[in-house]
Amino acid sequence: MITAIALVFGAWLVQLLLTNPNFEWDVVATYLNSETVLQGVVMTLFLTATAMAIGLVLGGILVVCRMSDNVVLRVLASAYIWFFRGTPQLVQLIFWFNIGLLVPVVSIGIPFGPTFFSAESNELVTPLLAAIVGLGLHEAAYQAEIYRGGLLSVDEGQVEAAKALGMKPARLFFRIQLPQAMRFIVPPTFSAIIGMAKGTSLVSVIGGAELLFSVQEIYSQTYQTIPLLIVASLWYLFITTVLNGVQFFIERHYGRGASRNGSASMIGRFFDRRAVNRSINLTRGSES
Structure with a gap:
């Protein structure tokens, strides 16, 4: 019964996508690789990479x-x-963008002494800088808890045994704790990266020229709101799909020798099935 309902709903959705002229797929195709949209994609990737680097x-x-x-x-x-x-992340972005209301002038120097650098905050804090600072500082708080959860997942007995053998703290961390913790750190970290890629859309509120802001600029002139939002959605889906693929291979690397129930992502399950089929074929070949 549930399968029949799902099939009917899927058929209705496909029909809607193919027959409703308001989707304007020709407009989607026109703007999908337009210069303005591609610049927004590049800025989205730059913000994601920079903010995540700060957060990590x-x-x-x-x-x-x-x-x-x-x-x-x-x-x-x-x-x-x-x-x-x-x-909220949006509140933090708006706060950093308007930091000039709180600190009109930014100065670097010796307290009660000479000033080496001075600039007005409104000139110094651009939408790009406010976006990087806001996204990066916000992500760092979540990433710290991800790290802590991963490190706490390591069996304390192994740590104590390594200390008893005289292993130095740095060696203990990189040879015992970190490799095991990575199995618990990688999945939520990539979820954070994917969330960051989508969360960069908040930057459009402060005038950051990322993907959503780019399509907003276009449909504010052409009034083709739906097809331009579809363009943005397709690019977000492409970015997150690539990140899901990277996540699968990194998870598989750190999950070697561990008990696994398979990848949670569609891409991961695809590669899991390919690995299983390849293993079965190799086994049959050796038996024959």
Whole structure:
């Protein structure tokens, strides 16, 4: 019964996509590779890569402070994570874009001494810089918790055994803790990267020229809202599909020797089936 309903719904959806002229697929094809849209795609990828780089590095620093024996560092890291996870990403972007209302002039120098650099915040904080700072600082808080969850998943007995053998802390971390923690860090990290790629659309609110802002510029002149939003959606789907494929191969690398139930993504399941079929064919060939 459920299968029949799903098939009927799927057929109706296909019919709607093919027969409804309001989708304007010819317009979609025209703008899919237009210069303005491609510039927006490049900016989306740049924002994703830059903000995630900040999040990955700063998140690592935060988790070290969060798990340290120093009370002050633990409190500061916990307060950072509490604040940036507790406030909406859009609010943070708007805040950084309007930081000039709070700090009109940015100065670098010696306190009560000479100033080496000074600039007005409104000139210094462009939409691009506000987007990078806002997205990166927000992501760092989530990434710190991802790291912490992965490190806590490592069996404490292995850590204690390595310490008993005299293994140095750096060697212990890179040879024992990190390889095992990566199995738990990679999936949520790639989910964060995919979320970041889509979350860059929030930058359009502050005038950042990413993908959504680019298509908005076009349909504000042509009034072809639906086909241009379809163009943006297709590009987002393409980006996230590629990221899902990369995630599968990295998960498979760090999951070697571990018990797995298969990949959760459609791309991952496709490669899982190919691997199983290849294994079966090799087994049959050796038997014959």
